[in-house]
Amino acid sequence: MKTLVFLEHHDGELQAGSLGVLAKAGRLGGEVAGVVLGKGARAAAAQAGGTVYVSEAPELEAPLPQPRVDALAQLVREQGFDTLLFAASVLSADVAAGLAARLDAGLNWDLVDLVEQDGQLVGKRPALQDSVYVDVGWTSEPRLALIRSGTFDAEEAAGEAQVEELDVSFEDFSTRARMLEQAHEESSGPSIEDAEVIVAGGRGLGAPDKFTLVEELAKALGGAVGATRAVVDAGWYPYQHQIGQTGKTVSPKLYVACGISGAIQHKVGMQSAGTIVAINKDANAPIFEFADLGVVGDLHAIVPKLTELVRERRGS
């Protein structure tokens, strides 16, 4: 097996998800290399180990997929890679799909594991709302796979990266698209996907202004704020904080659920949290069936006290 891992970087900083996939590729064995493209690629490549192909060609400056498809297709042609792995992101999904079309290759997506079974590479893909795992394979080479974000942890790079410069020849049609504008959402505190602690609020808060209780506790714990669909729907909190089936999937070390009943639609977005603490006045709320610590009581009294205690302990 000769594997190439697409390493995504933002401003020269390699993404943890890509490094996780690189570590996984190393464990699968065979020859493994990475590829970093665009401005800052050389600096980023140093953060990985092993062979890393780089190109800082101006055509690769904007995060657009087609020029990257050119680079990867060329690597497959010239170096004979038979397996290409991507950590799923908006850009890498575009690149993987474009590459699959270019090479007429099979692409499996949303994988949460890769194993070798009877000499064959087999991907594991959750289906039916993550209730079962499906084994997926490829009928031809090269094999393309998109790995669900956050699946594999990054590992310390073993040794220095061996950087190989890549001279990409671009197709005419690949450079037609132009990036007009890039916008970043500014947020203070950790984003909810990366946060180790999340304090989330539901309808049990009673009113939109009561979200300050949740925000205060999150701040004291150094965590992020989450919300249920019901309160986002009601306009109490912005959509980017929504956790659940139609929001974000999170797995913090600590999840504090305030006034959240724990409907299945919410549960599927946070059930893999390390420790789940639930505060709810309804003792029959489904959340108590899967919380590690359940507090039946009035969150309006409990949460401010808790915040105060956390602040005292932390001496802030």
Next chain:
Amino acid sequence: MAVKPSDYPPPWRASDAIAAPSDPADERIDVGVLVVGAGPAGLACAIRLGQLLEQDPATAERLGDVPVAVLEKGKQPGSHLLSGAVVNPRALQRLFRGRKRLDELPFLGPVDAESVLFLTRRGAYRIPTPPTMMNHGNHVASLSQLARWLAEEAEAAGAAILPETAAEKLLVADGRVRGVRTGDRGRGRNGEELGNFEPGSDVVARVTVLAEGTQGHLTGAALERFGLEGDDPQVWALGVKEVWRVAKPLDRVIHTMGWPLRGGAKYREFGGSFVYPMGEDMVTLGMVVGLDYRDAELSVHDLLQELKTHPRIRRILEGGERLEWGAKTIPEGGFVSLAKRLHAPGLLIAGDGAGFVNVPALKGIHYAVETGRLAAEAAWAALQRGTTPSTPGALQGYDDSVRASWVWQDLKRVRNMRQAFGRGFWLGGALAGAMTATRGAFPPGNAHTHRDAEQPLFRTDRARRYPAPDGKLTFDKLSSVYLSGNKTRDDQPNHIRIERRVPVPLAEMWVRMCPAQVYELGEGHGDGSVTVEVTPSNCVQCGAITAKGGRLTPPEGGSGPEYQRT
């Protein structure tokens, strides 16, 4: 004065769903025959057209690059389809005559034995199977699976199927139907254009076939626009069903009447339940109740939960696991509510949307397939003759062929049965028996239907009896919605039109009625009225709200349930 839903009409008019083509001519999508809805009617139509055009390349040539296209609002064909279902194979056999054997159709098994039970709270009494309900020779199927199979056949026959595409407006110009406009995608909650906004497009066709099924969005608008509505208003029932994996196979199809519904005429609770085997290790069971009910506390979702606590039913599910859940309305008006005409210039209407359901037999899929097939033949005949299908009368052949068919005969014979049950279970049952014995001759004439939304509401304390969800046998609505596969984007415009401020009993009726927890009581105003809060992304597009005083419109294509085995 008792509250009636019809006193609080939704902010919606049929004209909202009708427009003239607006895209420049070179941006329109041009197809030959456009079918709206990849259900049994629409797909049968597409398959038959494929068969006819294969024999007739000259006509096919004239229809352009895409002779037949099928629009489907669900994620894929079958995503929004739900039925019992015990299927009479007759229409499918006609459609595939000489091409498929009966054992090649995607059925889950023939009906070997059947029981009709009258239930009381604890007892179950077997009663003779009414002749209309005899199912010998029929087959159990999942309509969702059947549609996926039919869609493959339709594609093989040359049809282009466009899933995740809602037909939002009927395009009409000079009194003739020109096609449909598809819905926009990527709009935010207040209608604003999001980053991934894609506008809809005009899809123009020589003939447009509406096969939208129950509560068809454009069908409703077309019936009104062209004056096609039947003599009597259409009425509906709401069916809620579950699919279970079970420990031991069920050896028969079961229908029940009686408990947990009440038989008194004043309640107007017409309906019953079904339990069908789906192969060796699955069963499906459901509860169907006419939407002319009056009790604001009636919830078909919760009646189904209650039904499962009956010893006779619980025994079947023991040791099993609920796999899937869904809900859908059924047009129940029958013969008297059928569209007066099934065509307009450039337009044909087939299947449930036109009202082709036989309530006493609990069947409509075979009528959908048959009327879809006849629509294809009429469209082809007009195109082949070289007549312009959009001239008035060019598609009259469709009405003629439906009226001459067994579908028409069947429905005429049972035309008064559903209405008889408005007089209570026992008298209704006796009258239905007399109608069967005389093949519909007694009583002479037609019994009339009354709009579901015109039934005055009252309240009993039945909600107290609904079982508390235990997460094993009985479930809450949100858990149910989850098992419909619904993961609709939350931040899209609300597709449900209702009067938001209504009297409390009406708001409560909507809250209970909706099996998917779309409606909740909001703020009270101190004058007996309340604001209704709406969570449109829970909606499984069953259509009950349209029957009971609101209006369901199609959300962004690809939204709603993703049924697999319903």
